[in-house]
Amino acid sequence: SDADIISSVLLVLANTIQIISFFFIAGYFVSSISLNVRRLRDIGKRWWWVFWFYIPIISFFFTVWLFITPSKEIHE
Numbered sequence: 001s002d003a004d005i006i007s008s009v010l011l012v013l014a015n016t017i018q019i020i021s022f023f024f025i026a027g028y029f030v031s032s033i034s035l036n037v038r039r040l041r042d043i044g045k046r047w048w049w050v051f052w053f054y055i056p057i058i059s060f061f062f063t064v065w066l067f068i069t070p071s072k073e074i075h076e
Contacts, residue, residue: 032053033050036050036053036066037050039066040066042071042072043066043069043070043071043072044072
């Protein structure tokens with residue numbers, strides 16, 4: 001019947017959107033880790049500080065602190 005066809009099309013559409021969303025979120029997650037580690041290295045912190053970004057309330061304050069901290073000077 002028509003209702004079954006519409007239901008099937010909507011189910012396929014929903015699954016397609018879910019798969020695309022998964023890859024978008026995974027790509028965002030990987031790229032954000034690399035950018036956060038790079039910024040942490042700019043201010044002289046070690047890579048494992050990146051784990052602060054994944055603690056719900058603390059991550060907001062940590063991000064604000066990260067943005068207002070000046071980069072360290074590199075003398076070559």
